[in-house]
Amino acid sequence: xxxxxxxxAIFERVKKHVANEVExxxxxxxFALTRFANNGIHQNVAEENVIVSIRTAIDGKTARATTNxxxxxxxxxxxxxxxxxxxxxxxDPDLQPMLGKLPPAVPDPPRxxxxxxxxxxxxxxxxxxxxxxxxxxxxxLVTAGIFSTGESFEAIVNSKGVxxxxxxxxAEISITMLAGNSSGWQKANSPDVRNLDAAHLANVAAQKxxxxxxxxELAPGKYTVILEPAxxxxxxxxxxxxxxxxxxxxxxxxxxxxxxAKLFGDSITIHDDAYxxxxxGAQFDGEGVPRRRVPLVENGVVKNLVFSRRSSxxxxxxxxxxxxxxxxxxxxxxxxxxxxxxxxMNIVFSGPPAGQAKTVDQMVASTERGVLVTRLWYIxxxxxxxxxxxxxxxxxxxxxxxxxxxxxILNFRFNQSLVEMLNNVLAMGTPVRASGEEAxxxxxxxxxxxxxxxxxxxxx
Amino acid sequence: MKDIGAWALNTATQxxxxxxxxxxxxxxxxxxxxxxxxxxxxxxxxxxxxxVRVIANGAWGFASTDDLRREAVERTAAQAVSIAxxxxxxxxxxxxxxxxxxxxxxxxTLHQIDPFTTSLEQNLDLLMQVDSELRQVEGITLAEANVNxxxxxxxxxxxxxxxxxxxxxxxxxxFDVYSFAGTEIQKRSYPNSFGGQYxxxxxxxxxxxxxxxxxxxxxxxxxxxxxxxQCPQGRFNLVLDSSQLGLQIHESIGHPIELDRVLxxxxxxxxxxxxxxxxxxxxxxxxxxxxxxxxxxxxxxxGLGTFAYDDEGVAAQCTPIITRGDFTGYLTSRETAHTIGExxxxxxxxxxGWNRIPIIRMTNISILPGEKPLTFDELIASTDDGIYxxxxxxxxxxxxxxxxxFGCEIAWEIKGxxxxxxxxxxxxxxxxxxxxxxxxxxxxxxxxxxxxxPNCGKAQPMQTMGTGHGASPARFRNVKIGSAFKGN
Numbered sequence: 001x002x003x004x005x006x007x008x009a010i011f012e013r014v015k016k017h018v019a020n021e022v023e024x025x026x027x028x029x030x031f032a033l034t035r036f037a038n039n040g041i042h043q044n045v046a047e048e049n050v051i052v053s054i055r056t057a058i059d060g061k062t063a064r065a066t067t068n069x070x071x072x073x074x075x076x077x078x079x080x081x082x083x084x085x086x087x088x089x090x091x092d093p094d095l096q097p098m099l100g101k102l103p104p105a106v107p108d109p110p111r112x113x114x115x116x117x118x119x120x121x122x123x124x125x126x127x128x129x130x131x132x133x134x135x136x137x138x139x140x141l142v143t144a145g146i147f148s149t150g151e152s153f154e155a156i157v158n159s160k161g162v163x164x165x166x167x168x169x170x171a172e173i174s175i176t177m178l179a180g181n182s183s184g185w186q187k188a189n190s191p192d193v194r195n196l197d198a199a200h201l202a203n204v205a206a207q208k209x210x211x212x213x214x215x216x217e218l219a220p221g222k223y224t225v226i227l228e229p230a231x232x233x234x235x236x237x238x239x240x241x242x243x244x245x246x247x248x249x250x251x252x253x254x255x256x257x258x259x260x261a262k263l264f265g266d267s268i269t270i271h272d273d274a275y276x277x278x279x280x281g282a283q284f285d286g287e288g289v290p291r292r293r294v295p296l297v298e299n300g301v302v303k304n305l306v307f308s309r310r311s312s313x314x315x316x317x318x319x320x321x322x323x324x325x326x327x328x329x330x331x332x333x334x335x336x337x338x339x340x341x342x343x344x345m346n347i348v349f350s351g352p353p354a355g356q357a358k359t360v361d362q363m364v365a366s367t368e369r370g371v372l373v374t375r376l377w378y379i380x381x382x383x384x385x386x387x388x389x390x391x392x393x394x395x396x397x398x399x400x401x402x403x404x405x406x407x408x409i410l411n412f413r414f415n416q417s418l419v420e421m422l423n424n425v426l427a428m429g430t431p432v433r434a435s436g437e438e439a440x441x442x443x444x445x446x447x448x449x450x451x452x453x454x455x456x457x458x459x460x
Numbered sequence: 461m462k463d464i465g466a467w468a469l470n471t472a473t474q475x476x477x478x479x480x481x482x483x484x485x486x487x488x489x490x491x492x493x494x495x496x497x498x499x500x501x502x503x504x505x506x507x508x509x510x511x512v513r514v515i516a517n518g519a520w521g522f523a524s525t526d527d528l529r530r531e532a533v534e535r536t537a538a539q540a541v542s543i544a545x546x547x548x549x550x551x552x553x554x555x556x557x558x559x560x561x562x563x564x565x566x567x568x569t570l571h572q573i574d575p576f577t578t579s580l581e582q583n584l585d586l587l588m589q590v591d592s593e594l595r596q597v598e599g600i601t602l603a604e605a606n607v608n609x610x611x612x613x614x615x616x617x618x619x620x621x622x623x624x625x626x627x628x629x630x631x632x633x634x635f636d637v638y639s640f641a642g643t644e645i646q647k648r649s650y651p652n653s654f655g656g657q658y659x660x661x662x663x664x665x666x667x668x669x670x671x672x673x674x675x676x677x678x679x680x681x682x683x684x685x686x687x688x689x690q691c692p693q694g695r696f697n698l699v700l701d702s703s704q705l706g707l708q709i710h711e712s713i714g715h716p717i718e719l720d721r722v723l724x725x726x727x728x729x730x731x732x733x734x735x736x737x738x739x740x741x742x743x744x745x746x747x748x749x750x751x752x753x754x755x756x757x758x759x760x761x762x763g764l765g766t767f768a769y770d771d772e773g774v775a776a777q778c779t780p781i782i783t784r785g786d787f788t789g790y791l792t793s794r795e796t797a798h799t800i801g802e803x804x805x806x807x808x809x810x811x812x813g814w815n816r817i818p819i820i821r822m823t824n825i826s827i828l829p830g831e832k833p834l835t836f837d838e839l840i841a842s843t844d845d846g847i848y849x850x851x852x853x854x855x856x857x858x859x860x861x862x863x864x865x866f867g868c869e870i871a872w873e874i875k876g877x878x879x880x881x882x883x884x885x886x887x888x889x890x891x892x893x894x895x896x897x898x899x900x901x902x903x904x905x906x907x908x909x910x911x912x913x914p915n916c917g918k919a920q921p922m923q924t925m926g927t928g929h930g931a932s933p934a935r936f937r938n939v940k941i942g943s944a945f946k947g948n
Contacts, residue, residue: 032543033921037725040552044543045522045921047815049509066505068526074506081504088580089499122521122546129550144727146920174920176728185728250496251601251640339493339500339604377731380854382867382944383885384645390865390944392858394731413856413863413889415944437729455943456889458863459734 011157029152034125037144060091101161105290117169135202145175166282177209184208185395208396212408224370225452229434237439245311246341264300264422272344278433286335308333308342347442387418412454465617471537477514481618485814509814517548562621567768571662575609593675599683605635622773632658648682658912691886693942697846706911706929714825716861731859743787746896752782756823763928765823774807812923826930865889887944903932
């Protein structure tokens with residue numbers, strides 16, 4: 001781990017080679033992952049790396065070169081490469097000059113580095129895996145999964161005075177329990193490894209595998225579904241790239257012609273909030289702009305987009321200026337140069353009013369006939385404007401009848417409009433930090449959704 | 461580099477490793493992209509580091525570092541041994557590696573022009589020409605064009621005595637064009653979606669693709685799609701272009717034949733496979749016309765799965781996967797070969813970089829062209845009624861690789877042996893073995909293209925790998941079409 005003073009020293013070494021504007025991103029750290037399958041550890045890896053990424057800007061042109069070599073020759077070579085790439089371009093009138101120093105958006109951002117996580121050893125992870133395997137064997141199951149821990153930093157320094165640094169730790173456990181013809185799954189992560197309970201996760205996954213044994217076939221069609229938070233996360237993740245202002249300016253967003261419209265049901269309120277206690281990541285963007293808390297959707301109405309400095313400048317000459325309450329930079333730009341522009345990466349759903357949040361058990365209890373979904377898989381966008389998504393259920397799909405989980409069912413393929421789905425929410429849980437495989441981690445609730453469109457059934 | 465290898469091998473062996481291999485990798489990449497008349501992306505990157513993989517106490521350990529000084533390399537090798545010893549605390553069985561004669565070799569991708577020697581100006585001018593052609597078509601709202609170059613150089617040393625140096629060039633290029641009108645976003649890509657065509661070649665690939673010459677035609681199609689009829693729903697004969705057939709192979713043959721998946725090693729993430737080991741040589745995978753190989757040799761062509769040796773030091777091979785419709789082979793490794801009774805790995809282990817372990821990966825998984833001469837025009841002429849789909853737009857398959865659904869960018873109706881009206885939003889779905897058994901025609905060698913898929917994801921931590929897929933246009937009978945949009 002490099003601290004801020006060592007990053008400043010790298011910047012000074014880079015700066016001496018550059019006469020013009022220069023920005024240096026430095027990131028890296030240590031990461032380790034213990035992977036298990038068939039009730040044993042079969043892969044066990046560790047890495048450490050530091051990446052220095054140098055952006056030069058000359059007369060309205062910019063480019064980037066990246067290296068993981070910190071010696072003077074390598075840094076000089078990266079500077080030369082960035083400058084060559086920069087000079088060959090035509091000037092871009094919309095390129096913003098490098099940012100000057102800005103005050104942080106909040107004075108005391110939440111801590112995301114925990115020594116307990118940084119101190120985890122291969123033996124500690126093996127002990128955690130042993131607990132999981134123990135649960136599997138007691139249930140006559142076979143388990144596969146991971147236990148990972150890491151310590152990382154990211155920093156940005158530029159020649160106009162920006163200097164920002166973020167250190168974090170991460171810990172994650174993901175568990176699949178396999179029976180002869182069924183499976184169950186659980187996953188959790190946190191900056192603080194002490195928040196993870198391997199045995200509890202293993203027991204829940206094992207229970208799902210056992211409950212879904214001998215799955216029965218259910219005809220495809222429209223069903224009320226109870227989506228656990230990981231399933232909600234992996235679906236809704238497909239719409240947030242469209243909340244970047246650049247996506248709307250490029251006319252590749254499903255929000256084109258819909259800003260300010262009531263697009264979703266009353267219960268849907270969403271913020272981007274890098275400061276939420278269950279969120280993670282740096283509190284500044286790829287140019288060093290402090291991230292702001294942005295209300296994206298309020299009671300189903302699309303309220304705001306997120307802006308980089310570039311998209312903010314472009315918005316001054318577009319209809320966005322009249323359609324949104326603010327087009328100022330919000331601290332959501334990606335490192336320049338990039339084609340995507342900006343996106344919210346710290347999504348937080350609001351829960352129902354006090355007393356109205358439902359647990360998954362309560363959702364099951366209030367469902368006459370429906371499908372309980374643990375997890376979704378291989379989701380892809382079929383149609384970009386109505387946001388029709390396809391994908392499969394996986395690792396614990398159940399028929400719910402008369403308020404009870406009846407039995408496991410063969411996995412379904414769905415083709416479902418996300419816009420329609422977020423208009424069909426019947427009940428929501430308390431938002432939690434969820435982790436899936438298709439989208440970045442978010443704070444989302446479980447949901448009961450009516451008329452969810454399953455189109456095919458597979459063979460297991 | 462030999463010194464670095466020796467530091468790691470000696471340290472690992474002294475610390476108790478019974479096997480060790482060391483990969484030192486220097487990975488250089490350049491990416492250029494234009495978007496609506498401006499340079500949207502211009503970057504160079506290099507990454508140099510060493511990964512040390514060991515077996516100690518009968519279990520695997522791996523550690524990697526970007527620090528190539530002796531003290532750091534030795535510390536990393538010792539760390540790999542410690543990790544292996546921790547792995548051994550939770551192990552079900554001893555590792556068995558299939559024997560492999562250690563190779564000493566030096567190999568470089570066949571190429572004419574090192575892409576890193578071409579001028580930036582030349583590349584940006586090309587992209588700007590493409591951009592200009594695309595945006596001259598009225599109705600185009602977003603145009604993106606890209607070129608990508610990579611030089612991946614690796615030194616491999618093992619405690620068995622292997623000493624292999626390989627240098628692989630990858631070149632890729634393509635464009636995407638979007639048209640937003642009303643409530644519809646339509647998209648076309650060339651020569652393939654998601655970045656274009658990628659091969660293990662030098663800069664000569666860029667000229668072969670003729671990006672500028674195809675720009676206007678493809679952009680006009682994107683705009684025309686708004687006026688096209690919706691692809692109908694029902695069961696139809698389906699003709700696929702070779703790039704879509706390449707992705708169909710990737711998802712419904714390439715992944716299920718990975719033996720690590722079959723054995724449960726990917727059960728938590730990428731999934732398992734319906735191809736359980738008792739099905740080897742006992743499953744009718746496809747029709748008589750379906751012949752599929754896993755071929756990493758240079759003789760197969762410049763695919764992203766072409767190399768001289770895999771990342772365990774096993775020589776590139778050609779393995780028959782489906783032979784006249786029968787399932788005949790898996791992708792294996794030194795660790796897994798014995799589970800299907802093989803005495804040698806068929807050489808498919810590859811790592812994304814120095815900081816990742818090698819895992820079983822598709823090499824070039826290709827369907828062989830038809831033996832009888834058959835052009836694309838003849839294929840269409842021999843089809844009374846059907847739908848021809850081109851260029852992938854969405855892809856999804858279940859975690860055992862049975863049920864799939866693909867969407868394509870564009871389609872045309874086939875009536876009376878001729879291509880008719882354009883159709884928008886085409887999709888098709890099915891069950892893997894039923895689909896491949898429905899194939900009743902495939903074009904011959906002159907219609908065959910070796911496509912590159914540069915972004916195949918697998919493993920934890922995630923690794924991205926390039927794979928190759930050769931295919932000719934082919935026809936499938938009575939396929940379920942259109943349910944993605946109609947919703948039933």
